[in-house]
Amino acid sequence: MAYTPIKIDEEFNKKAFLDESKNIQGIRNSLETLLQDPTNPSAIGNLGGIMHNSPQFYLNQDNSGIMARAEAEFTYKGAQSNLEKYVKKNADSVYSMLNIEKKAILLQNAKLQKAEDKEENKAYNEFVKLKGEADRLEEAMREAKTDPRKKIAYLAEKMKTEPQWAQEMMNLFGGNNKYLDAILMEYAQINNQEMSKILYNKDGKPNSKVINYLADKSLALAKGAKEDNGYFSALAEIAPIENKKKTE
Numbered sequence: 001m002a003y004t005p006i007k008i009d010e011e012f013n014k015k016a017f018l019d020e021s022k023n024i025q026g027i028r029n030s031l032e033t034l035l036q037d038p039t040n041p042s043a044i045g046n047l048g049g050i051m052h053n054s055p056q057f058y059l060n061q062d063n064s065g066i067m068a069r070a071e072a073e074f075t076y077k078g079a080q081s082n083l084e085k086y087v088k089k090n091a092d093s094v095y096s097m098l099n100i101e102k103k104a105i106l107l108q109n110a111k112l113q114k115a116e117d118k119e120e121n122k123a124y125n126e127f128v129k130l131k132g133e134a135d136r137l138e139e140a141m142r143e144a145k146t147d148p149r150k151k152i153a154y155l156a157e158k159m160k161t162e163p164q165w166a167q168e169m170m171n172l173f174g175g176n177n178k179y180l181d182a183i184l185m186e187y188a189q190i191n192n193q194e195m196s197k198i199l200y201n202k203d204g205k206p207n208s209k210v211i212n213y214l215a216d217k218s219l220a221l222a223k224g225a226k227e228d229n230g231y232f233s234a235l236a237e238i239a240p241i242e243n244k245k246k247t248e
Contacts, residue, residue: 003023003050003051003052003053003075003079005020005078005079005082005083006020006082006083006086007086008082008085008086008089011090012090012093012094014093014097017086017087017090017094017239017240018240020079020083020086021083021236021239021240022240023050023079024076024079024080024083025240026046026050027047027050027051027072027075027076027079028076029043029046030043030044030046030047030050030068030072031043031069031072031073031076034065034068034069034072038065038066038069039064039065040065041059043068044058044059044064044065044068045058045059047068047069047071047072048068051071051072051075080233083236084228084232084233084236086236087232087233087235087236087239088223088228088232091219091222091223091232091235092219094235094236094239095219095235095239097239097240098215098238098239099243100206100208100211100212101206101243102238102239102241102243103211103212103215104199104200104206104211104215105238105241106215106218106234106235106238107127107131107195107199107211107214107215107218108131108134108195108199109234109237109238110218110222110230110231110234110235111135111229111230111231111234112127112128112131112132112218112221112231113128113218113221113222113225113229113231114128114132114221115128115217115221121217123213123214124213124214124217124218127195127198127214130191130194130195130198131195133191134188134191134192134195136154137154137184137187137188137191138188140153140154140184141184141188144184148177151180151181151184152174152180154184155170155174155180155183155184158187170183198210198214199211199214218231
């Protein structure tokens with residue numbers, strides 16, 4: 001096979017990291033295309049080019065879509081896991097690729113570790129609490145697609161701290177899926193607004209001092225954690241994003 005995953009034990013190489021990220025993104029995008037269009041020649045050719053250095057590799061074979069997808073799923077899983085380990089080992093180098101905008105994206109997308117309950121960590125832990133609520137809400141909305149009881153359970157818990165009138169409205173319209181979805185979206189918007197108030201100034205520009213403090217602390221805690229909760233996966237996704245060019 002032409003495709004060779006990045007070597008975890010080697011020193012950090014920015015070009016190698018970016019190339020690997022591009023390959024993994026390409027495999028993921030092609031797999032998503034094949035889920036919708038199982039015989040899409042462009043996606044099949046793209047997978048052949050990435051994994052065998054030949055766009056025609058699968059296209060010249062019978063059942064090309066099935067073969068390409070099967071190998072790509074296996075390759076993607078292994079390559080993604082490998083890249084996460086590489087990023088964790090080279091966390092400081094990868095983190096140094098983040099500008100202030102990408103640090104803000106990291107804080108809004110990564111799973112964050114809580115710090116010790118000390119006064120010096122109060123501001124950080126308050127943000128982690130907001131992010132944790134956003135994660136729970138996202139999980140409830142995702143799982144509700146296959147099990148509607150998940151969103152009902154989430155909302156039932158939330159209603160315990162809501163005013164009486166809100167609880168009565170839930171009792172009245174709780175059987176209406178569109179109403180429940182609207183309430184979930186409202187909670188999501190409120191939560192995002194609260195996080196944005198912390199990360200951005202009133203003019204919409206990033207609050208560099210706050211973002212640097214929160215992001216630096218999140219990295220330190222992730223590096224010291226016994227278990228990886230997906231932080232380095234998020235870092236691996238965000239670091240390769242091209243920085244926006246400043247306009248005059």
